[in-house]
Amino acid sequence: MLAKLRLDQTKKYEQAIATYEISCMLLDFVLGRKHYLCIGSEQGGILKWDDIVIENDFNSQIHIQVKRQTSEDFGTHKDLCIRNLIDQGPRKGKLRDLSPLDETMKSLADWFKGVDILTMSPKREFWIELPELNTKIKNELTIKNLCDLCGYIKPAVTTKEGLERLAIADKNVKNCYEWLTTWCDFENWEHILKVLQFLRIKNSGLEEQINSNAESKLKDIFVSDKVKEVLSRITAYTNENSTFSGAIGPRNLLYELKKYLRTETNFWTQYDDNGSKWSICGTQDLEFNAQIERTSVLVPNLWNNAHLSQLKVNAKYKKNCKLSESLMRIAIHQSSGKMSYFTGKTEWEHHLKSKIGNTLGLSDNDTSVLNILENNDRYLSSETRTLLNLAEQEADALELNSHMLVFTWKAVKYRMTEKIMAFKTNHSNELRNTIDERWRKWLPLLDNSPEEQRSLFRKMLHPNAEGKKINSDMRIGPKTVGLLTDALLLLLICSVCLDFDGIGNWNSMAGIYNANAIALQYWSGLSDEDNGVKEVIEDCREVIGMEDADLLIFSKIQASHSEVLGLKMDEPVQKENTLAEGKQLKMLITYNIQLRHLIDKGEIKSISDYLNNMLIKKHDIL
Numbered sequence: 001m002l003a004k005l006r007l008d009q010t011k012k013y014e015q016a017i018a019t020y021e022i023s024c025m026l027l028d029f030v031l032g033r034k035h036y037l038c039i040g041s042e043q044g045g046i047l048k049w050d051d052i053v054i055e056n057d058f059n060s061q062i063h064i065q066v067k068r069q070t071s072e073d074f075g076t077h078k079d080l081c082i083r084n085l086i087d088q089g090p091r092k093g094k095l096r097d098l099s100p101l102d103e104t105m106k107s108l109a110d111w112f113k114g115v116d117i118l119t120m121s122p123k124r125e126f127w128i129e130l131p132e133l134n135t136k137i138k139n140e141l142t143i144k145n146l147c148d149l150c151g152y153i154k155p156a157v158t159t160k161e162g163l164e165r166l167a168i169a170d171k172n173v174k175n176c177y178e179w180l181t182t183w184c185d186f187e188n189w190e191h192i193l194k195v196l197q198f199l200r201i202k203n204s205g206l207e208e209q210i211n212s213n214a215e216s217k218l219k220d221i222f223v224s225d226k227v228k229e230v231l232s233r234i235t236a237y238t239n240e241n242s243t244f245s246g247a248i249g250p251r252n253l254l255y256e257l258k259k260y261l262r263t264e265t266n267f268w269t270q271y272d273d274n275g276s277k278w279s280i281c282g283t284q285d286l287e288f289n290a291q292i293e294r295t296s297v298l299v300p301n302l303w304n305n306a307h308l309s310q311l312k313v314n315a316k317y318k319k320n321c322k323l324s325e326s327l328m329r330i331a332i333h334q335s336s337g338k339m340s341y342f343t344g345k346t347e348w349e350h351h352l353k354s355k356i357g358n359t360l361g362l363s364d365n366d367t368s369v370l371n372i373l374e375n376n377d378r379y380l381s382s383e384t385r386t387l388l389n390l391a392e393q394e395a396d397a398l399e400l401n402s403h404m405l406v407f408t409w410k411a412v413k414y415r416m417t418e419k420i421m422a423f424k425t426n427h428s429n430e431l432r433n434t435i436d437e438r439w440r441k442w443l444p445l446l447d448n449s450p451e452e453q454r455s456l457f458r459k460m461l462h463p464n465a466e467g468k469k470i471n472s473d474m475r476i477g478p479k480t481v482g483l484l485t486d487a488l489l490l491l492l493i494c495s496v497c498l499d500f501d502g503i504g505n506w507n508s509m510a511g512i513y514n515a516n517a518i519a520l521q522y523w524s525g526l527s528d529e530d531n532g533v534k535e536v537i538e539d540c541r542e543v544i545g546m547e548d549a550d551l552l553i554f555s556k557i558q559a560s561h562s563e564v565l566g567l568k569m570d571e572p573v574q575k576e577n578t579l580a581e582g583k584q585l586k587m588l589i590t591y592n593i594q595l596r597h598l599i600d601k602g603e604i605k606s607i608s609d610y611l612n613n614m615l616i617k618k619h620d621i622l
Contacts, residue, residue, distance in 0.1 A: 009068060010066070010068045012207055013066060013068040013131075013206075013207055013210075014051055014052065014066045014068075015235060015238070016207040016210040016211055016214075017052060017064065017066055017129050017204065017210060018039065018041075018052050018238060019210075019211070019214055019231060019234050019235055019238070020204070020210050020211075020213055020214040020217075021036070021039055021052065021054060021064075022039055022234055022238070022248060022253070023214040023217045023218050023231075023234070024036070024217060025038075025039060025054075025250050026217075026218070026221070026234075026250055026253060026254060026257075027217045027218070027220055027221055028250075029250035029251065029254065029283070029381075030221045030250075030254065030261070030265065030283060031220070031221065031266070032266070032268040032270075032283075032310060032312065032377075033377065033379070034377065034379035035250055035379065035381070036054050036055065036056055036250070037055040037056070037057065037058065037249065037380070037381065037382035038054075038055045038247035038248055038249040038250075038382050039052065039053070039054050039055070039247060039248050040052075040053050040055075040247030040248065041053060046063060046107065046108075046111050047107045047111075048065065048103055048104045048107035048108075049063040049065055049104070049107060049108065049111075049126060050063070051064055051065055051066045052064040052066065053247075055247065055382065056125070057380065058122075058380060059121060059122045059123060060122055060123045060124075060125075061122050061123070061124050061125070062124075062125045062126075062127060063124060063125070063126050063127070064126075064127045064128075064129055065104050065126070065127070065128050065129070066129045066130075067100065067101060067104075067128060067129065067130040068130065068131065069130055069131070069135045073135055073136035073137075074099040074100065074101045074102070074135065074136065074137050074138075075096070075097075075099040075101075075102070075136075075137075075138065076096075077139065078096070078139075079096055079099070079138045079139060080138055080139055080140075081138045081139070081140060081141050081175040081178040081179045081182075082178045082179075082182050083095055083096060083182040083183045084096055098183060099137075101128075101137060102183045102184055104128070105180065105183075105184040105186075106183070106184040106185050108126060108184075108195055108199070109180070109184050109185045109186045109187075109191065109195060110185060112191070112194055112195045113187075113191075117194060117198075124198060125198055125200065126198055126199045126200070127199075127200045127201075127202055128199070128200070128201050128202065129202050129203075129204055130143065130201075130202075130203055130204075131203060131204070131205055131206050132203050132205070133147055133201070133203045137179060138175070138179055138183075140171075140175055141172070141175040141176065141179055143201060143203075145172040145173075145175065145176055146176055146201055147201035147203075148172065148173075149172075149173055149176045149196065150196050150199050150200065150201055152166065152173075153193060153196050153197050154197075155197045158193060158197075159193075160188070160189040160190045160192075160193050163177075163189045163192070163193060164189055167189075177189065177192065180192055211231060214231055215227045215228065215231060218230055218231065221261060221262060221265060222257070222260045222261060222262060223260055223261075223262055226260045229260070230257055230260050233256065233257060234253065234257075237253060237256060249381075249382050249383045250381075250383070251281070251283070251292070251381070251383040252289060252383065254283065254286065255286055255289045258286045263307075264308065265283075265307070265308070266308035266309065266310060267282070267283045267284045267301060267307060267308065267309045267310070268282050268283055268284065268309065268310040268311075268312060269281075269282035269283075269284045269293050269298050269301075269302070269309075269310070269311055269312065270282055270312040270313075270314060270381070271311075271312070271313050271314065271315060271323075271327060272314040272315065272378075272380065272384075273314065273315035273316075273318075277386055277387060277388050277389070278315075278323065278386070278387040278393055278396075279380070279381075279384040279385070279386050279387075280292065280293045280384060280385040280386070280387070280396075281293065281381035281383060281384045281385070282312075284297055284298055284301045284302070284309060285297040285298065285301075291385075292383060292384060292385040293385055295396065295399040295400050295402075295403050296399075296403055298330075298400070298403075299330070299400060299403040299404050299406075299407055300403070300407055302330055302334060302338070303330070303333060303334065303335075303404075303407055303477070303478050304407075305335055305337065308337075308338070309338060310338065310339055310340065310341065311327065311330055311331060311334070311340040311341070312340075312341045312375055313327055313340070313341065313342045313343060313348075313375060314343050314375060314378045315342075315343060316343060316344050316347070317344060317347045317348050317351050319351075321393070322393070322394045322397035322398070323387075323393045323394070323396060323397040323400075325355065325397070325471060325473075325474065326396075326397040326400040326401055326404075327400075328348065328351070328352045328355065328474065329400075329401070329404060329473065329474045329477060330400070330404070331348075331352070331370070331371070331372055332352060332356070332360070332367070332370065332474065332477070332479070333404075333477030333478045333479050333480075334371050335371075335478070336371065338371060339371050339372070339373055340371060340372050340373070341372070341373050341374070341375035341377075342372055342373075342374070342375050343374075343375045343378065344374075345372055345373060345374040345375070348372065349370055349372060352367075352370070352474075353367050354469070355470070355471040355474050356470060356471065356474050356475055356524075357466060357469065357470050357523070357524025357525070357533070358524060358532070358533050359520075359522045359523065359524055359533045360475050360479055360480055361461055361475060361480060361483055361519065361520035361521055361522055361523065362479065362480070362483065362521060362522065363521070363522055364522055364532075364533040364534070364535075365533075366479070366522075401473060402450065404476070404477060405450055405453060405454055405457075405476065406450070407477075407478070408457070408476050408477055408478065408480075408481060408484070409446070409447075409450075409453050411478060411481045412481055412484050412485050412488065413443070415481055415482070415485040416439065416485055416488060416489060419485060419489055420432060420435060420436050420439060420489075423435075423602065424600050424602060425602060427600075427601045427602055427603070428601065428602035428603050429602060430602055430603060430604055431493070431496070431599065431602040431603065431604055431607070432602060434496050434604060435489075435492050435493060435496050438492060438495060438496050439492055442492070442505065442506065445505065446506075454473070454476070456488075456506055456507075457472075457476045457484055458472040458473065458476070459516050459517075460483070460484055460487045460488075460516075460517055460518065460519035460520075461475040461476060461480060461483070461484070461519055461520060462475065463518055463520070463523060463543045463546070463547065464543075464546040464547055464548070465523075465526055465527065465542050465543045465545070465546040465547075466523060466524050466525070466526070466527055467526070467527020467528070468527070469527055470524065480519070483519040483520065483521070483555075483556070484519055486519065486555045486556065486591075487517040487518070487519035487553070487555040487556075488506070488517070489555075490517060490553055490555045490589070490591060491506055491515065491517040491553060492506075493599060493607065494509060494515070494551070494553060494589060494611065495509055495515075496604060497604055497607040497608040497611055498510050498513075498551075498608065498611055498612070499511070509551055512550075513550040513551045513586060513587070514548070514549050514550045514551070515549055515550070515551040515552075515553070516547060516549035516551075516552055516553070517552075517553035517554075517555055518536065518543065518547075518552070518553065518554050518555070518556075519555055519556065520536050520556065521535065521536060521556035522534065522535055522536065523535075523536050523543070525539070526539070526542055536554060536556060536557060537554075537557050537559060537564060540554070540557070540564050540565075541564075541565065541566070544564075544565075544585060544588065547585075549585075550585070550586040550587065551586060551587045551589070552585060552587070552588055552589070553589045553590075554588075554589070554590045554591070555591055556591070557590040557591060557592075558590065558591055558592055558593065558596075559590060559592060560590060560592045560594070561588040561589070561590055561592075561614070564588065564590060565588070587611070587614055588614075589611070589614075594610070595607070595610065598610055
C-alpha cells in the first residue's frame with residue numbers, strides 16, 4: 001500500500017504521518033464513530049498529491065503532501081516572491097528552478113483548471129504536512145503566510161474582491177499572490193480562491209512528536225503498556241501490504257491487533273439500509289479476517305453480559321421486513337447495561353411495542369423503558385457484509401432468529417438445571433430425582449429439534465386469545481427465560497405425576513391429554529379489543545376459552561382453579577366446560593398454594609392424587 005515509505009528521513013516522516021492517520025482511523029472505528037474508510041498512497045490521480053491518500057467517505061478523499069523541511073528553506077535565498085531569473089552561470093537569464101513545494105502547488109493549480117467545484121466527484125481536500133511553519137517559501141514569504149491566507153478564506157463567504165483588498169492592506173497576502181501566480185501558474189485571485197478553500201497547512205512536528213501523538217490516540221483503545229508494540233505493528237503492516245492500488249482499512253488492521261484491545265472495549269455492530277441493500281459492519285466478530293459480523297457471533301455478544309456491545313441500525317422502519325423484526329427482537333431483549341441505536345427511534349419503538357402487545361408478559365410496564373436511543377451518527381465502512389436482495393435479507397433474519405432461539409434454549413436449560421437442583425428434599429427427594437430423570441429424557445429430543453423448542457415457547461408466550469397481531473417469536477429471548485423456565489418446570493412436574501410410564505412428553509400427558517402451559521404473567525387482551533396490558537388472571541376465561549388443550553397450566557397464576565373460573569368452593573367445573581366451542585377443558589392447573597405445598601413435600605403420589613382427583617371429578621360429571 002504505502003510503497004513509497006522507505007528508510008530515508010523524508011520517508012520516515014511520511015511513515016510517521018501515515019501511522020498517525022491510521023491510528024485516528026482505528027480509534028474512530030473501534031469506538032463506533034465516523035471513520036476513514038481506508039488509507040493508501042500512489043493513487044487518487046493527481047500528480048504530486050499521492051504521498052498519502054485517505055478515503056474519507058465513499059465520495060470524499062483527502063490528499064496529503066508531506067514536506068519534511070526543517071533547517072533548510074524551500075528553494076534558495078535568491079528566490080524572490082515574483083519569479084526571477086538566474087543571475088550567473090551557464091543558465092544565466094533563465095527562470096529560476098521550481099522548488100518541490102512550487103511543483104506541488106503548480107500541480108494543484110493545473111488540476112483545478114478543469115474542475116467544477118460544485119460538481120466535483122469525489123470531493124477533495126488537500127493537506128500539506130510539515131514540521132513547522134517558519135520555513136521560507138521565498139524571500140519575505142513563509143509557510144505561515146500561506147497558512148494565514150488559507151485561514152482567511154471562508155467558502156461561500158470570501159470573494160476575489162475581498163482578497164484583492166486584503167492584498168493591498170497586507171504585504172504577506174500580496175507576496176503569496178505574487179508567488180502563486182508567477183511560480184505556480186495560478187491565473188488570478190479567482191483561481192487562488194477556487195483552490196485554496198480546499199487546502200490546509202498542518203504543522204505536526206517531527207517524527208518523535210507525531211509518534212507520541214499517535215500513541216496517545218491508541219491508548220484509548222489498546223492496553224497502555226502495549227501501545228509502542230501496536231505502533232510498531234502498524235508500521236510493519238503498512239510495509240507488508242504495499243501495493244500500488246491497495247489501501248489499508250480499519251477492520252483488517254484491527255484483526256491483526258485484536259489481542260491488544262482493552263478489556264473494557266465497547267464492541268458494536270451496524271446494520272445500514274440504503275434503500276436497495278443492507279450493509280453490515282462492526283467489531284463484534286474478529287475471529288476470522290475474511291468473515292464479517294456473522295450472526296452466530298452477533299447474537300451471543302449482543303445478548304450476554306460478558307462485554308460491552310451495541311447494536312446500531314441506520315434504517316427507517318420497514319413494514320413486512322423480516323430483518324427489521326429480527327433487529328427489534330435483539331433490541332428488546334438486551335440487558336439494562338446495553339443500548340441499541342435506531343434511526344427514527346420513535347417509529348421503531350411504536351412498531352416494536354405493537355408486535356408484542358406492549359408486554360413481554362413480565363409486567364404491565366416492561367416496555368415502558370426500552371434501551372433504545374436515537375441514532376444520529378450515521379456513517380459507512382469499506383469493510384462490510386452486504387445483503388443484496390430480499391432473499392439474502394430474509395436469510396439473514398432467519399439466521400438471527402435461529403441463533404436467538406439457540407441462546408434462549410441454552411439459558412432455559414441452565415435455569416432448569418438450577419431449579420431442579422434447588423428442589424427441597426427435607427421430606428423426600430423422590431420428586432426431584434424423578435423429574436431430573438424425565439428432564440434428561442426430554443433434553444436430547446428438544447436439543448435435536450429447534451422447531452419443537454420454538455413451537456413450545458410460542459405456545460407458552462402467546463395465548464390464542466391475543467390473535468395474530470402478536471409476533472410470538474419476539475417475546476422469546478433472555479428477558480422471558482424466567483417465564484419459560486417456570487412454565488416448563490410445572491409442565492415437567494405434571495408430566496411426571498400424571499404419566500408414570502414416561503410415554504408422554506411436553507405436548508401430551510398419560511398418552512391421551514393434549515397439554516399446554518401458559519407462561520405469561522401479563523397479556524395484551526383479546527385481539528379485537530384494546531383494553532391494554534393486564535394480568536393473565538384478568539379475563540382468564542377468555543384465554544381458556546380459546547385454547548385447544550385438554551390440560552391447561554397457568555404457571556404464573558397462584559389462585560385456585562375455582563377462583564380463576566369464578567366458581568364457589570367445591571362447585572363443579574361442568575358449567576365452564578363449554579368455554580371453547582366444540583372443546584371441553586378436562587383439567588385446569590394453577591400454581592396455587594395447595595400445589596406448591598405438595599411440590600415442596602416432594603412426594604409424587606400426593607401430587608398425582610391431587611391432579612387425578614381434579615380430572616376424575618370432571619369425568620364423573622361428564
